[in-house]
Amino acid sequence: MSISRRTLLALGSALGALWFAACSTPEPRAVSVAPGVTRVQLGNVTAFTIRDGHIPFTLDANFVRNVPLANVQAALQADGLSTERVDVPYTVLFVETGGQRVLFDAGNDEQRAATVGKLPDGLRAAGIDPKSITAVVFSHFHGDHIGGLRNKAGELVFPNAKLYVPAPEWDWWMDDERMAKAPEGMKAAFAAPRRVLAPLAASIVRFQPGDMVLPGIRSLAAPGHTAGHTVYVVEGGDRKLMYWGDTSNVPNLFVRNPDWAGRFDMDAEAASVMRRKLADMVVDQNMLLAGYHLSGSAIGTLARRGNGYEFTPLGN
Numbered sequence: 001m002s003i004s005r006r007t008l009l010a011l012g013s014a015l016g017a018l019w020f021a022a023c024s025t026p027e028p029r030a031v032s033v034a035p036g037v038t039r040v041q042l043g044n045v046t047a048f049t050i051r052d053g054h055i056p057f058t059l060d061a062n063f064v065r066n067v068p069l070a071n072v073q074a075a076l077q078a079d080g081l082s083t084e085r086v087d088v089p090y091t092v093l094f095v096e097t098g099g100q101r102v103l104f105d106a107g108n109d110e111q112r113a114a115t116v117g118k119l120p121d122g123l124r125a126a127g128i129d130p131k132s133i134t135a136v137v138f139s140h141f142h143g144d145h146i147g148g149l150r151n152k153a154g155e156l157v158f159p160n161a162k163l164y165v166p167a168p169e170w171d172w173w174m175d176d177e178r179m180a181k182a183p184e185g186m187k188a189a190f191a192a193p194r195r196v197l198a199p200l201a202a203s204i205v206r207f208q209p210g211d212m213v214l215p216g217i218r219s220l221a222a223p224g225h226t227a228g229h230t231v232y233v234v235e236g237g238d239r240k241l242m243y244w245g246d247t248s249n250v251p252n253l254f255v256r257n258p259d260w261a262g263r264f265d266m267d268a269e270a271a272s273v274m275r276r277k278l279a280d281m282v283v284d285q286n287m288l289l290a291g292y293h294l295s296g297s298a299i300g301t302l303a304r305r306g307n308g309y310e311f312t313p314l315g316n
């Protein structure tokens, strides 16, 4: 039996199409549901990112501590951004998986500034009743991540949620001796978790980083930004999704330049090592990435670029 040239050609192009389909994983589609609210479907896992707001910080030599201010200004200018202030965005990740409705971090205290505290409105725009949230999982205890648990009147915004906190983070901030010895400028940072979280002991689950926190949600120790900073990998969907909390602040500066020491990192050297380690994990395993201070929809892809990485948000 002879195979005609036409059959061979047809076979070749069919194989080519198969090869292309196998090699190119299309990015999941991101749907903009409302301003600052984006939905991404990952198989059985539904994810939303919800912008809680933003705050402009003055750009001074303290914002990035280990490079000259001029380098930082040049990096911002190259992206068409202000060289006098850095607009830091806050974006919460919501994931529905295995019957759980999970928030990763809780937004800012709405009294902090008029430009933050938008998470409850964003949830409603996404069709998610804050009362239906079953779990809030925390990366760390800085005020911009825990303040949104209570509204202006001091009432719980997610009254039916269990609160999952990394044990090392809890132990660090709740240590009375450490608080007593802390410099004056740090006292408010110690007071916040005590005010917001300590009265909720009955709904708090303390876990060790590395544990499976909920079905399909694995935690990973990521100290540096804070002593107990913890990140999460959502494993249940078509594609793994890492939520890396504050592993980086604004990506134009700290994803592009992982070795830059940001003012918010409590142990800048450890934070920088962790940034590279987690970024490599995301790239090598072709994960999607979400982060609290990432740009745009704050969920997207990561690639290596120069001496660092490039974050590309979905849907922007």
Ligand SMILES: [Zn+2]
Residues within 6 Å of the ligand: 142, 144, 145, 246, 292, 293
């Ligand atoms: Zn933060």
